[in-house]
Amino acid sequence: MSDAHKVAAPDPDDFLEVDGSLSPEERDIRDTVREFSARELAPNVADWFDAGTIPDPRGLAKSFGDLGVFGMHLDGYGCAGASAVSYGLACRELEAVDSGLRSFVSVQGSLAMTAIHKFGSEEQKNTWLPRMAAGEVIGCFGLTEPDSGSDPGSMRTRARRDGADWVLDGTKMWITNGSVADVAVVWAATEEGVRGFLVPTDTPGFTANVIHKKLSLRASVTSELVLDGVRLPDSALLPGSNGLGSPLSCLTEARYGIVWGAAGAARACYRAALDYAGTREQFGRAISGFQLTQSKLADMLIDVNHAALTALQIGRLKDAGRCHHTHVSFGKLSCVAAAQRVASEARSIHGANGITLEYPVLRHMLNLETVATYEGTAEIHALSLGQAVTGVSAFR
Missing domain, CATH: 1.20.140.10 (Butyryl-CoA Dehydrogenase, subunit A, domain 3)
Structure with a gap:
């Protein structure tokens, strides 16, 4: 066999040429997030992990917003409408630096923003999604509880009607971004089944407590959410949410x-x-x-x-x-x-x-x-x- 017909040795970094099947647009997204991660995240992440926190989560949120990774797989409302593979590539490049940083993006985009995008009213979508996509507003997602992890159907957080309002009581645990969030998507049991609510974090009765002494996911903010008689208008209900x-x-x-x-x-x-x-x-x-x-x-x-x-x-x-x-x-x-x-x-x-x-x-x-x-x-x-x-x- 002539040298011209010899097959090149595999690349140790992509042995099966998985990335070789990516489209030009997918490669561009991969490279953009990889370069950002190498420049802005990798030099700092060991110190953040050592400190057990992200020193400037709002600054990081703005950087992620400028990068375009918040809710990038969603359509409209300031979101990029990228493919699932493109979003996955962004997650891959972020977690190649640290899981906590990918979690920041996942909780914002795949949990909080996706809940609003799927189940929110047009007013809720227009109010929150563009600012969340831009990193101007941080969201969190409250489902897990101290005694309700793998079995979320056993949640104890309750929402009851009181006139035209809803009143929420309960505790959520292990909530990424909880103490730095501007809005929490909180899931609660009601007489109508499990429903979702948008809770601005400055609402009276809402408290977020940072969880310290973690030995994992330290370059991340993890919190407990406490809802003590949190009163919300009916417009806070995610109208499309229906059941677990x-x-x-x-x-x-x-x-x-x-x-x-x-x-x-x-x-x-x-x-x-x-x-x-x-x-x-x-x-x-x-x-x-x-x-x-x-x-x-x-x-x-x-x-x-x-x-x-x-x-x-x-x-x-x-x-x-x-x-x-x-x-x-x-x-x-x-x-x-x-x-x-x-x-x-x-x-x-x-x-x-x-x-x-x-x-x-x-x-x-x-x-x-x-x-x-x-x-x-x-x-x-x-x-x-x-x-x-x-x-x-x-x-x-």
């Missing part, structure tokens, strides 16, 4: 971003391990030349590319209108597990250096513990897939 399916559909949107985000975290850990193995010398040579290290890198390479392929295929199904919520469960379960395996192996390749914030691997490893838990634990998604293939529900 409404918030769960928003969670499916956010989980879709996690599928891509986990692929980004896996890629970042693999790349860090590959670089480190090539420069770390023991016994007179780089550890990348040792069989056990190469075995680890090979396993990581497979997980990284499997996750990337899974994310892209689910994205293509979504853009074609053929994505079932169990497809997203498949992606969340498989991609997060793959990322956890990669992060663990990457930490081992880094040795003692792997436990410091000088390298990203343990930070990703810790973050992925949260990613594996929130918006559906591994167990819940496994049961979702079990039900999909057997036709039998094991939930109740």
